[in-house]
Structures are given as C-alpha cells and as structure tokens.
Amino acid sequence: MTVPSAWYLILAAVLFGLGATGLLIRRNVLVMFMCIELMLNAVNLTFVTFARDLNDIGGQVNVFFVLVVAAAEVVVGLAIIVAMFRRRAAATADDIHILKG
Amino acid sequence: MLATALLADSSGQALAHASAWAVYVVGAAMIITGALGVILLRNPVHCALMLVITLFGIALEFIDQSADFLAAVQIIVYAGAVVILFLFVIMFLGVDRKEAIRSEPTRFQRPLAVVLGVVVLVEILALSRVDHWATGAPSQAGALDGPGQNVQKLGQSLYTGYLLPFEMTAALLVIAVVAAVVLSRRHNQSAGEMREEDQEEVLSGTAASQSDHGESQ
Numbered sequence: 001m002t003v004p005s006a007w008y009l010i011l012a013a014v015l016f017g018l019g020a021t022g023l024l025i026r027r028n029v030l031v032m033f034m035c036i037e038l039m040l041n042a043v044n045l046t047f048v049t050f051a052r053d054l055n056d057i058g059g060q061v062n063v064f065f066v067l068v069v070a071a072a073e074v075v076v077g078l079a080i081i082v083a084m085f086r087r088r089a090a091a092t093a094d095d096i097h098i099l100k101g
Numbered sequence: 102m103l104a105t106a107l108l109a110d111s112s113g114q115a116l117a118h119a120s121a122w123a124v125y126v127v128g129a130a131m132i133i134t135g136a137l138g139v140i141l142l143r144n145p146v147h148c149a150l151m152l153v154i155t156l157f158g159i160a161l162e163f164i165d166q167s168a169d170f171l172a173a174v175q176i177i178v179y180a181g182a183v184v185i186l187f188l189f190v191i192m193f194l195g196v197d198r199k200e201a202i203r204s205e206p207t208r209f210q211r212p213l214a215v216v217l218g219v220v221v222l223v224e225i226l227a228l229s230r231v232d233h234w235a236t237g238a239p240s241q242a243g244a245l246d247g248p249g250q251n252v253q254k255l256g257q258s259l260y261t262g263y264l265l266p267f268e269m270t271a272a273l274l275v276i277a278v279v280a281a282v283v284l285s286r287r288h289n290q291s292a293g294e295m296r297e298e299d300q301e302e303v304l305s306g307t308a309a310s311q312s313d314h315g316e317s318q
Contacts, residue, residue: 002117002118002121002165002166003121003122003125003165007125008162008166009229010226011129011132011162013222013225013226013229014133014222015132015133015136015155016221016222017218017219017221017222018133018136018137018140019136020217020218021140021214021215021217021219021221022136022139022218024210024213024214024217024218025140025211025214025215028145030145030148030187030190030191031139031145031148033187034139034149034187035139037152037179037183038136038139038152038155041155041159041179044159044171044175045159045162045163048162048163048168048171049166051166051168051245052166052167052168052245054237054238054239054240054241055239055240055244055245055246056239056240056241056242056243056244056245057240057242057243057244057245057254057255058241058242058258060168060245060251060255061242061255061258061259061262063168063171064171064174064255064259065263065266065270067174067179068270068273068274069270069273070179070183071178071183071274071277072273072274072276072277073277074183074187075186075277075278075280075281076277076281076284078186078187078281079280079281079284080284081190082190082194082285083284083285086287
C-alpha cells in the first residue's frame with residue numbers, strides 16, 4: 001500500500017498551475033525560464049505516476065527524453081538570453097524585440 | 102504464533118504505508134514551497150535556489166514511486182547541471198539585483214495572470230475528473246514490476262523499443278551545443294575583417310621571410 005496516484009496527479013496539477021502563473025506574472029526572462037522548468041517537472045511527475053499506475057516502463061522512458069529535451073532547451077534559451085544582454089543590460093520580456101534582424 | 106506473525110506483518114505494512122505518506126508529504130511541501138519561491142522572490146539567484154528545492158522534492162516523489170534511476174538523474178541533470186547553468190548565466194550577466202517587480206508594463210497584467218493560472222489549474226483538475234486521459238491498457242512498452250532492477254528495465258526498453266528516439270536525442274544535444282556556441286559568440290563585423298588582415302599579414306610575413314631565406318641562399 002502506497003500513496004494513491006490521484007494525490008500525485010493533484011500535486012502535479014498544482015505545480016503546473018504555479019509554473020503557468022509564474023510564467024505570466026514575471027517579466028525577468030531567466031525567471032520565466034525557471035517557471036517553464038517547473039511546468040516540465042509537473043509533467044514528469046505525471047508521467048512517473050501513470051507509469052506506476054499502468055505498470056508501464058514507457059512513462060519513465062518518456063521522462064528520460066523530457067529531461068534531455070529540457071537540457072537542450074535550457075542551453076539554447078540561455079544562449080539567446082546572453083545574446084540579448086549583449087545589446088541591452090536588462091532581461092525583461094519587453095526587450096526581446098531587439099533580437100530581430 | 103500465527104497471530105503475532107500476522108500482527109508483525111500488518112505493523113510492518115502500516116509502517117511502510119506511513120513512511121510512503123511521510124515521503125509524499127515532505128516532497129509535496131518542498132515542491133510547493135520551492136515553486137512559490139520561484140514565483141514570488143525578486144532576486145533571480147534566490148529563484149534559482151528555490152528551484153533546486155522544488156527539483157529535490159520532485160526527486161523525492163520519484164523515489165516514493167520507485168523510479169530510482171529517474172530520481173538520481175533528476176538530481177544530477179537538473180540540480181547539478183541546469184540550475185548551475187542558470188546560476189552561471191545570472192552571475193555572468195550580473196543580474197543578481199532585484200527586479201523592479203512593482204513596475205507593471207501594462208495594467209491588470211498581474212491580476213489577470215493570477216486569474217489565468219487559477220483557470221489553468223481548475224481546468225486540469227476538472228478535465229482529469231470528467232475524462233479518461235489514460236487508455237488504461239497496462240504494460241504497453243514493458244512491465245514496470247517483475248524481476249530485475251529499475252535501471253535494467255529502463256535501459257533495455259531504451260535500447261530496444263526506443264532506440265531511434267534515443268539516437269535522435271544525441272543529434273539534438275549536438276545541435277544544441279553548436280547552437281549555444283553560435284548564439285553566444287561575439288559576432289561583430291570588424292572581428293572577421295581583422296582576422297583576414299591578420300592572415301594577410303602573416304602570409305606576407307612568411308612570404309618575406311621565405312624570400313629573405315632564398316636571398317641568403
């Protein structure tokens with residue numbers, strides 16, 4: 001007997017909601033990125049919960065792939081942020097238009 | 102004799118049950134605290150440290166669901182690499198000063214964001230109640246329980262059924278590394294021109310030295 005999977009799913013939903021709220025509230029691009037990581041982790045928790053629920057290894061393999069894609073995404077996103085900082089010493093979401101052309 | 106054995110067994114089960122709940126509650130508290138910290142704290146360095154707390158809480162929940170390998174990878178990759186990368190960029194750019202969180206670019210943005218976040222949460226919870234997201238078909242990609250370690254089954258599934266996606270993640274990582282180098286390189290026009298001039302100087306210098314060499318001979 002362990003914790004029922006509904007509790008994990010509720011926790012993941014709350015974490016996803018918090019990440020989405022933070023993504024909309026904050027204007028610092030770095031913190032917005034961290035909120036995206038929060039949402040990715042919520043989905044990972046859902047994957048692992050369903051893997052246990054359905055007795056299926058596929059959910060855990062998918063978490064592995066999500067980890068790899070998240071790492072690649074963070075690398076490219078932070079490089080874009082660094083490129084943005086070269087132009088202007090501020091990192092708010094309003095400054096992204098300076099990256100064009 | 103049998104009664105005491107049964108009692109011991111049930112007390113052991115109760116202990117395992119209680120410890121699973123304790124791990125869940127501690128992990129949930131860490132996750133919620135860290136997430137609120139990421140959202141609400143002003144200093145980006147503090148936000149990154151709170152993100153570490155959330156990631157450790159997620160790793161606890163993974164362990165509670167006997168996903169041992171993923172818990173280890175979660176800590177190594179996320180807390181060890183991704184958050185460190187965040188901190189490197191924060192320190193490198195020198196943005197560890199407080200964000201002017203009071204200044205809003207547009208009116209009603211923040212209350213509207215909170216309302217939208219609550220709507221997202223309610224939608225997820227409502228949809229999970231009214232609809233069946235999972236097909237309910239068990240063990241499509243292989244059984245999770247049974248003999249063998251979690252790592253062993255995960256590796257076998259990864260290198261047999263998911264081999265092509267696994268190879269594609271290798272390509273994705275290489276592309277990400279190249280993209281990071283290209284994006285974070287200083288690419289002003291004068292640098293390239295200077296390099297060509299330097300090359301010409303070097304070439305002419307070697308040509309002159311060669312001609313000197315030839316004259317001396």
